[in-house]
Amino acid sequence: QFPFGRRLPCDIYWHGVSFHDNNIFSGQVNKFPGMMETVRKITLSRAMRRMQDLFPLEYSFYPRSWILPEELSLFVAEVRMIKDSNPSWKPTFIVKPDGGCQGDGIYLIKDPSDIRLTGSSQSRPAVVQEYICKPLLMDKLKFDIRLYVLLKSLEPLEIYIAKDGLSRFCTEPYQEPTLKNLHQVFMHLTNYSLNIHSENFIHSDSVNTGSKRTFSSILCRLSSRGADVKKLWSDIISLVIKTIIALTPELKVYYQSDIPAGKPGPTCFQILGFDILLLKNLKPVLLEVNANPSMRIEHEQELSPGVFENVPSPVDEEVKVAVIRDTLRLVDPQKKKRKDTQCLLYPGTADGKFQLKPVKIQVKSGMKDKQHKHHSLKLSLKLKFYLKLGSCQSSEQAPGPSQELPDAAPSPEAALPSLCLKQVFPKYAKQFNYLRLVDRVAALFIRFLGVKGTTKLGPTGFRTFIRNCKLSNSNFSMAAVDILYIDITRRWNSMGIDHKESGMCLQAFVEAFFCLAQKKYKARPLYEQVALLVNQCECRLADLQGKRLLWGCG
Ligand code: ADP
Numbered sequence: 001q002f003p004f005g006r007r008l009p010c011d012i013y014w015h016g017v018s019f020h021d022n023n024i025f026s027g028q029v030n031k032f033p034g035m036m037e038t039v040r041k042i043t044l045s046r047a048m049r050r051m052q053d054l055f056p057l058e059y060s061f062y063p064r065s066w067i068l069p070e071e072l073s074l075f076v077a078e079v080r081m082i083k084d085s086n087p088s089w090k091p092t093f094i095v096k097p098d099g100g101c102q103g104d105g106i107y108l109i110k111d112p113s114d115i116r117l118t119g120s121s122q123s124r125p126a127v128v129q130e131y132i133c134k135p136l137l138m139d140k141l142k143f144d145i146r147l148y149v150l151l152k153s154l155e156p157l158e159i160y161i162a163k164d165g166l167s168r169f170c171t172e173p174y175q176e177p178t179l180k181n182l183h184q185v186f187m188h189l190t191n192y193s194l195n196i197h198s199e200n201f202i203h204s205d206s207v208n209t210g211s212k213r214t215f216s217s218i219l220c221r222l223s224s225r226g227a228d229v230k231k232l233w234s235d236i237i238s239l240v241i242k243t244i245i246a247l248t249p250e251l252k253v254y255y256q257s258d259i260p261a262g263k264p265g266p267t268c269f270q271i272l273g274f275d276i277l278l279l280k281n282l283k284p285v286l287l288e289v290n291a292n293p294s295m296r297i298e299h300e301q302e303l304s305p306g307v308f309e310n311v312p313s314p315v316d317e318e319v320k321v322a323v324i325r326d327t328l329r330l331v332d333p334q335k336k337k338r339k340d341t342q343c344l345l346y347p348g349t350a351d352g353k354f355q356l357k358p359v360k361i362q363v364k365s366g367m368k369d370k371q372h373k374h375h376s377l378k379l380s381l382k383l384k385f386y387l388k389l390g391s392c393q394s395s396e397q398a399p400g401p402s403q404e405l406p407d408a409a410p411s412p413e414a415a416l417p418s419l420c421l422k423q424v425f426p427k428y429a430k431q432f433n434y435l436r437l438v439d440r441v442a443a444l445f446i447r448f449l450g451v452k453g454t455t456k457l458g459p460t461g462f463r464t465f466i467r468n469c470k471l472s473n474s475n476f477s478m479a480a481v482d483i484l485y486i487d488i489t490r491r492w493n494s495m496g497i498d499h500k501e502s503g504m505c506l507q508a509f510v511e512a513f514f515c516l517a518q519k520k521y522k523a524r525p526l527y528e529q530v531a532l533l534v535n536q537c538e539c540r541l542a543d544l545q546g547k548r549l550l551w552g553c554g
Contacts, residue, residue: 009025017292028268035251054437054526066127092110102194136282138221143167143169144287153268157426159423160326168190169190172184174187210315235284236276254455256449269330271293271295275288459486462504488512489508
């Protein structure tokens, strides 16, 4: 830990909030550039909508959503249309301010006209979403699931899911929403930060009772009722993989901007918190993705009026310590070094020596408040413990020059519990790779960005893309290309959050690309249109590359 700033390069940089240090040239950082922006409510909704347009069935796990204020009239019109065609539909909607957390500013409505567009906090951009009225209940209470997911690498994509998570319970028995109970947050919102203030909140020392339990305890109960928990897990894994596939195009644009390929820089990994609700039929629904999930393993207890003390929370400890420990095991730089060293220790070249240095980790909170400092300190103690265990055992068990192959030596990991993080990607890549279409569109976008370090495409870059991929013709002139660029870019920039750079952002490029695909391959499903155009662009660019190489040789 370097409380007063870094003086030496570190193996792992553990930042509290986001990727914010551009002076790191090696090692690994526990945050991806742009992750906070990518999982904000509005950006996530846009990314999911894009995937729902391409793959409606595959992405039906995300509730129908609209972005406010820009889609207010669309929201009103769509709701009216569905109600007209299905008069028995009596929906409820949940309005969530963009960038909000812990239930902040959230409210339920029965009718689009109830949206509060005036007033200080309500006027900010928000997502309005279909409210899930029939969630699965346990002990008559609504609950959600917090699952921890490790995005270990973006390129190649590597995803791990923790085998256990948390279930956070409401503190008032659930009733389907009516005008009378819409305001009862302890009945409808599962946020721990809200329900902790209810007099019904139960802190329990056991992981399977109380207002916060392990997800495995819920699975046990479901299984004892005869539910197919294997199917539930496989649906959850597929939800997580599909969500990350929806996020990777944006993340890749941020990544190349902050950590340009070919220049020294760190690699990144990140622990994400997935909030999931289960329907009565056990179908999982994604509520949101948290870029900075709380890793606190204790809670506050009021000893006497106004006197609080932090006491350990066994449920949090059980789940979160394992997640952090296993994340470190998976990204452990010594593991790689050990592997490399082992390669040198074959008999015959047996004078190599195991050299294990302690791993240097920088823990940086990035937040001023006391709670975060405290959290950061607890975390660093846990890290030190893990590293100590790892390095002492490694040196004790390091094989001498004449010993057997290191293969036979027990690894320092042998003393640790089995991994709680389960790899799901690339393990299940075959099943999901066809969904990575926008990723390929993003690769084209990045290719034409030109100057490294930007996230927006200029008009010349867009023209070059059209020309190199041979997309213009007598029906689609270069003047029409310019108009398409200006129209779409202007619209996206008028609603975008990032006004720092001018030009076409990735979402605008994707929209333009879909437009071109629809124009070229009429009367096919959108997915096919886009896939055909991506193939064409990739082939033309490969041809061009081949010709350039030939000319180079010539
Ligand atoms: P926040 O970041 O403020 O916690 P969430 O999107 O997680 O916002 O929503 C807060 C809570 O509201 C969730 O934990 C869940 O209990 C409830 N909730 C959110 N979206 C829905 C929905 N579409 N249907 C039913 N309940 C929801």
